[in-house]
Amino acid sequence: MFVQNFSYFIEEGFRSLRHNRFMSVVAIVTIGFALMIFGAFLIVYSNVQQITDGWIQEVEVTAYLRQGISDDAADEIKKRLWENREIASVAYVSQEQALQRFKSEHADAAYLLEGLTNNPLPASFEIGLSKEARSREAVERLVAKLGKLPELEGVQYGEEWTKSLLTFLKILRLLGFILGGLLGVAIIFIIANTVRLTVYARRDELAVMRLIGATNWFIKGPFLTEGLLQGLVGALLSLGLLFGMYHFWLPRLQASAGIFFLQSVPLSFLSVDMLLWIVAAGMLMGFFGSLMSVGRFLKI
């Protein structure tokens, strides 16, 4: 039924948009801005993610052993570590070696160690990651796993700010869900409202359609396409706005003195996948928004 009458639905959907011009424009612009905000958020998120992924490539994990674990026992642990797929290389650094290393790296500070009777530096494993483990998730997983081994005292990886960036990413993700949810509800509400106005304006026509034997889907079709079109046009508008902002506004922002950070990092626009997702989301919300108002009206 829906496919068979598709051209009729499209025709009628456009007719509604034209007829209801002012409200449609308001709805489309509002949807455009809402999706733009979300898109801007996605750009920030995906760039932060890319930056962390780049850093993760170079991460090395150091796992420190507790005091009093013999070299033999350490060898045993090393073998166990080897069995992890994520681990490409494990080098054991004994307490003795750590001390040597410290001495050679800090020759001028050798006096610091003079008074000590026993070696304060812990033994450690220096762990190189295999290719498949060079992602944020894999590193986080591995670190969590190592943290559970009782023989290990602490695990260190990357720079401190990689860690804070990862936390930042987590918070961003959470914010994204909240923001996306709120904007989604707003968009559905806006579309439901404009479609409700069309339904109301054409209620006599709808009554006639029901009397002469139109199926519910046939009656709903034009309104669903109206909502779908509003969502689609709104989404395209948001992409246009984002693109404009990214290419004209951001370079100027970068050029102005204050924002050094942005200058030093290569940024990228949304991937094609994400662009398509935004368009699909706009259309889907349009569809459900109009389904909500038209469904309520058509109850017999």
Next chain:
Amino acid sequence: MIRMSNVQKRYGREFRAIKGLSLHIRRGEFVFITGPSGAGKTTLLKMIYCEQKADDGEILVNGRNLSRLRRGSIPYLRRNIGVVFQDFKLIHSKSVFDNIVFALRVVGTPKSDTKRRAWDVLRRVGLQHKINSYPLCLSGGEQQRVAIARAVVNDPAILIADEPTGNLDAAVADEIMSLLEEIHVRGTTVVVATHNMGIVHRMKKRVIRLEDGKCVSDTDAPDAFELDEDKIALVKPSVG
């Protein structure tokens, strides 16, 4: 074609609009439903085309039991029933021709057929010269002709008319009634609700009279008395 047995219809908790009504309208009959305003005529017709659901009793239309009809099947039942109203219910934003084309499209008529069939039916009701007019530019009688054309364009088995002449003066009303008679002659079962007794007497058809939600008389067409003396025995005005 239409059979009701012991049908009840309530509006709200207390008010009973139809109180235990039974009737049988055969295929190809022309029947008037009469009675004073508020007797339940409109309610009776609405139950036939599923605009209202009976609370009790059984209604069969065209062999289908309406109380067992799924909601999704109602549109298909309605395609077999044309309905005409006192206020015409035309779509004012569409021309006469497009009003008819719309009715054809709604039920999925192939696009190639719609123009020819719309044209044919408008000629049948004598409006071929008004096809591009808009409903509000037509007289009441003309608007009702468009409404009738729309009701019959899909060749329904039943045509229902609720006070079709209520907004028309006497001469135009007679024209509309003869149009309905023409449709009846072509084989359609016609049910007309009206409180205009003048028309009812001139048409000489079967008359079902409602009062206060009950059938108070059911009189067969008067010509049955004249044509065939034997039928007198069959004509029993049933009361209650």
